[in-house]
Amino acid sequence: MKIALVHGKMMTPYLSGASKSVYQLASAFSELNEDVTVIHADEDLPDNNFNEIKIDKCAYIHFGRLSSFKPTEIISNWKETLSLLRYYSYVSSMNRLNYFDIIDNQGFWVNKSDVLSVRYCIKNYYETTKNGTLRQLFLNLLDFKMRLLLHIEKIHFKNRDTLFIVNCKKEKIALVKLYNVSPNRVYYIPNGHSLPVSIYSYKNRLKLRKKYNLGSKTCLLWVGYNAKRKGLYFFLDYLTRHPDIFGIVAGVSYEEAKKYGLINKNILVLNYYSQIHELFSIADIFYFPTEYEGGAKVVIEAMASGCCVVTTFESGGTDYIKDKLNGFIVKRDQTAMYTVLDDLLKNKRKIRSIGKRAKKSVKDCTWENSARERIKIYSKILKRKNLISVKKR
Numbered sequence: 280m281k282i283a284l285v286h287g288k289m290m291t292p293y294l295s296g297a298s299k300s301v302y303q304l305a306s307a308f309s310e311l312n313e314d315v316t317v318i319h320a321d322e323d324l325p326d327n328n329f330n331e332i333k334i335d336k337c338a339y340i341h342f343g344r345l346s347s348f349k350p351t352e353i354i355s356n357w358k359e360t361l362s363l364l365r366y367y368s369y370v371s372s373m374n375r376l377n378y379f380d381i382i383d384n385q386g387f388w389v390n391k392s393d394v395l396s397v398r399y400c401i402k403n404y405y406e407t408t409k410n411g412t413l414r415q416l417f418l419n420l421l422d423f424k425m426r427l428l429l430h431i432e433k434i435h436f437k438n439r440d441t442l443f444i445v446n447c448k449k450e451k452i453a454l455v456k457l458y459n460v461s462p463n464r465v466y467y468i469p470n471g472h473s474l475p476v477s478i479y480s481y482k483n484r485l486k487l488r489k490k491y492n493l494g495s496k497t498c499l500l501w502v503g504y505n506a507k508r509k510g511l512y513f514f515l516d517y518l519t520r521h522p523d524i525f526g527i528v529a530g531v532s533y534e535e536a537k538k539y540g541l542i543n544k545n546i547l548v549l550n551y552y553s554q555i556h557e558l559f560s561i562a563d564i565f566y567f568p569t570e571y572e573g574g575a576k577v578v579i580e581a582m583a584s585g586c587c588v589v590t591t592f593e594s595g596g597t598d599y600i601k602d603k604l605n606g607f608i609v610k611r612d613q614t615a616m617y618t619v620l621d622d623l624l625k626n627k628r629k630i631r632s633i634g635k636r637a638k639k640s641v642k643d644c645t646w647e648n649s650a651r652e653r654i655k656i657y658s659k660i661l662k663r664k665n666l667i668s669v670k671k672r
Contacts, residue, residue, distance in 0.1 A: 399573025447574030471646035510568030515540025559584030
């Protein structure tokens with residue numbers, strides 16, 4: 280089966296969760312001996328953060344100039360606009376010529392694709408996060424970029440020939456409710472993880488904690504590139520109140536992190552970290568107070584590493600976390616979140632026991648299983664295509 284995974288910007292040098300997922304999925308397909316090609320809009324392949332991804336078996340087609348494209352610059356930035364049209368035209372022609380058996384749109388808006396993998400429903404994000412004040416409602420009307428994205432999204436969800444894959448159950452509910460998409464056209468396939476088995480070793484954990492001079496300190500971890508949406512303020516504020524805790528911030532620069540709180544000697548800020556699994560291994564608690572996600576991959580990775588996860592409902596963590604059993608789902612409220620963290624710090628045994636249950640509960644959430652589930656959906660599409668082809672003869 281010839282599969283094309285179409286994606287937009289790869290967000291180098293820091294590879295976002297969505298971008299990294301494309302390569303992890305492609306790697307899983309290639310391990311299952313499928314013919315997979317990644318089509319994306321960057322100058323070249325990112326050379327970072329690929330320790331657990333086998334990319335040598337995949338084919339790549341990449342388009343330059345789009346790495347800095349913004350929808351609002353569609354007139355002023357004509358070079359990016361031409362590249363965008365070229366990219367769109369190329370993918371559309373590949374579809375018309377049936378060069379690929381399956382085109383899976385992984386986040387770049389292409390009209391003709393067999394499958395649209397929905398990271399999150401933009402309309403649901405907009406309605407969940409918008410502020411209800413009159414001033415904010417007025418500013419929303421002037422947000423042309425958001426209005427453009429909502430319009431494009433509406434067009435794509437009305438395409439009756441496309442099937443949709445979501446990695447979070449609340450996004451399926453959103454598509455059905457907000458766009459009247461038939462539930463039979465929306466498939467739920469959770470994200471996966473491809474973390475090395477070595478991180479499960481207690482001996483390896485002690486070795487890494489020694490590397491970071493942690494000793495017996497409790498370690499809190501935050502990972503992300505969008506500091507505002509993913510709640511870095513709450514993370515740093517809590518650490519400021521508890522100077523005896525060691526905190527790690529991964530994914531933003533030191534200058535960016537300083538905008539959201541005080542950075543003291545017990546807080547390590549890493550703009551980019553290739554061995555992300557090391558951080559999950561040494562952390563006791565993964566604290567992720569995000570405003571909105573379409574199924575945060577880092578939640579699964581943290582759980583698979585044995586971290587005790589404290590996150591919000593908006594992260595999509597309810598798909599894997601049973602509150603107070605293998606993690607914590609809390610309201611995005613300072614009092615509620617801090618109360619849970621305070622209780623955990625008083626009982627380190629509870630942190631470890633919940634982490635063990637978390638690891639066990641996501642053991643089947645691998646990229647290989649995700650790829651197998653997608654192949655089942657692709658096979659249904661190919662069968663339908665063949666029937667249509669026979670009828671036309």
